[in-house]
Amino acid sequence: MTDKPGFGLRKGLTNYGDNDFSLFLRKAFIKGAGYTDSALERPVVGIVNTGSAYNPCHGNAPQLIEAVKRGVMLAGGLPMEFPTISIHESFSAPTSMYLRNLMSMDTEEMLRAQPMDAVVLIGGCDKTVPAQLMGAASAGLPAIQLITGSMLTGSHRSERVGACTDCRRYWGKFRADEIDEQEIADVNDQLVASVGTCSVMGTASTMACIAEALGMTVPGGASPPAVTADRMRVAERTGMQAVRMAQQQLTIDKVLTPDAFHNAMRVLLAIGGSTNGIIHLTAIAGRCGLEVDLKALDRMGRETPVLVDLKPSGQHYMEDFHHAGGMAALLRELKPLLKLDALTVTGRTLGEELEASGPGFVQDVIKPFDRPIYPQGGIAVLEGNLAPRGAIIKQSAANSALMEHEGRAVVFENAEDMAERIDSDDLDVTADDILVLKNIGPKGAPGMPEAGYIPIPKKLGRAGVKDIVRISDGRMSGTAFGTIVLHVTPEAAVGGPLAHVRNGDRIRLSVAAREISLLISDEELAQRARENPVHEPRAGRGYRKLFLETVTQADQGVDFDFLRAEVSTGVTPKMD
Structure with missing residues (x-):
């Protein structure tokens, strides 16, 4: 072995109170797997x-x-x-x-x-x-x-397909009764080749x-x-x-x-x-x-x-x-x-x-800077009284006709509420409304699931509606698409403004102005918060207890607070 401290097998010796014995024991056990001294010196x-x-x-x-x-x-x-x-x-x-x-x-x-x-x-x-x-x-x-x-990629009836954008596209067709059970089963075999x-x-x-x-x-x-x-x-x-x-x-x-x-x-x-x-x-x-x-x-x-x-x-x-x-x-x-x-x-x-890396060559997948497929970056950051610490939208995968929109809120209190009512013919919803899903953030779900891709209600899907504005404190798969506002922060489960949105409220989305706003007064919002205080989720034991007590919000990466660097340098990456 080299005499350099902390090199190779000398690194992080098990504490037996005698470092030389610790190394001797470590080498003895690893030699049981057939290693030679020559190998162990590397x-x-x-x-x-x-x-x-x-x-x-x-x-x-x-x-x-x-x-x-x-x-x-x-x-x-x-x-x-x-x-x-x-x-x-x-x-x-x-x-x-x-x-x-x-x-x-x-x-x-x-x-x-x-x-x-x-x-x-x-x-x-x-x-x-x-x-x-x-x-x-x-x-x-x-x-x-x-x-x-x-x-x-795979192929379905001569059409090239791949997970998982095409998974969502075909599932949307199935929900809208555009394809039958046999075709959805057939494409399921081809999406992941x-x-x-x-x-x-x-x-x-x-x-x-x-x-x-x-x-x-x-x-x-x-x-x-x-x-x-x-x-x-x-x-x-x-x-x-x-x-x-x-x-x-x-x-x-x-x-x-x-x-x-x-x-x-x-x-x-x-x-x-x-x-x-x-x-x-x-x-x-x-x-x-x-x-x-x-x-x-x-x-x-x-x-x-x-x-x-x-x-x-x-x-x-x-x-x-x-x-x-x-x-x-x-x-x-x-x-x-x-x-x-x-x-x-x-x-x-x-x-x-x-x-x-050398020069490039002619191809049609990566566009020249002056001929992009979308003029701005794929993601826009929104602010407003509905998201005091920010929300985001993937504008490159959204419907341009909906990115400046004001509509009536159709509210689901949580994922279970959405699953129970989203496909009901009795759901009071139109294509001009805005679907709002609460309590799918870091603590609310918990774990901030990719449930922000709220499905189009079946009654609208059957009528040919392909997109509708959707808002949540959760995430969306990168394979998904639509006019969907995500990562609303603070989340509903910790008392963010999203918790106090009610059916029939008016909401304004303006991607151009980077705005997501609940169209009620600050006084009304404060009154709702007083009348309906939020109690944060808790757990009695295990990993869920650790998660709920220490997880941060989306704007801090949904990491555990104690895992962030112990001594922050205070440096903010320069973005210009």
Whole structure:
């Protein structure tokens, strides 16, 4: 073993009161697995295994791990695979967001507890990548992200389809009686053609692009589909780079800087990314002692057009984005707006990596800056008496005819109330009304589920209505679309103004003015709050108790308050 303190297996010795004995015992046990002294003298690279039978988005994890191990050994390191929690969007109750912070804690503590000089984080499904970046940011090791990759697209009756925008589109047709049970069953077989994450610009693809924009992946790490040789080569390169990071002590705090978050937000806006990306970026930044300024983000959005023509804002899929040149092609278009001196996990700056990526080529997925698919960033930040600390709307996936709208509130008190009444023929609702869903925020649900994509009431769907203004304190899948106001903060469950909206109230939405307002006086709103005080949800034990007592609101990333950086630097990432 090297004499360098804290290197390799010497890191984080178990406390037996005798460090030499601790190392002796550790080596004895690991040699039981067949390791030699020569192997144990190398830099140790941990590899986080998030493979699970419950997580088809990570179905290629075994192949990725083998490729990472190959890269680590080629570079002279010792790969050590270990498991953490794995979260899949469709298999987690009550919602995957409820478990994101738990996964981040698992990741952080395993990085602290086990000896490793660097770590490869393997994640893909919506909440796994942010959870891993949050945990790694808190742990402080050299860390590099490996994305599992997107699924391939399928075909239904000669139409190309992919999860999960097309899932929602076909389900909407089924609810509106436009297709029958046989066709919905047929398309169900074709929507997910392979393992991997959603093939559109949902939250998983958004976080893949954001991870590369943050400088946390090898160049080109965001876009290769899960089942391709390109993805395996990315994995091998990731393993090799992890060894170099260990040798150079390139810790995560040197990469996750204010400039890195600036670049990530530019990319979030330019890809028409998931609204979830804001919450996740805010949470990751909070682990670094930084704050995300939503007003600055909105200002950035006014000068950052949507350039990536992917569903739900456009027409293409992630494999098309990859074939069009992926993130390098996009970053070249955004170059005047980026902080090119930001360091990446390669040890080189973003600008240097862009220079090394070479020239682009003719393609039709990533649009030129002066010919965007949408003139402003995909996300707008709203304010008003209904959302004193902000709300958001994915304007690039909304109906332009509804983005300046005033209507009557049709109120659902919670998800159960909505499920019971939304499809009733007796529901008093018209296409000009505004659907309001309360108590699906961080504490109200709990876990802030993706229930903000309130379904079109069946009576309206059968009449041909395709969109209606919807408002909630919850989230929406990045694969979803519509004129939907989300993340209303403070949430109803903690006494935010949303709690006091009543049926028949008038609400005004103006995306141009960045306004979401309840059209009653301040005095009337205060009177309602006095008459109907809100009692925050509580739990008696377990993780739910921890969650409800410590979770923050959407504008602070829905993280646990005690997991944010202990000593905030007070730095706000510069967005201009």
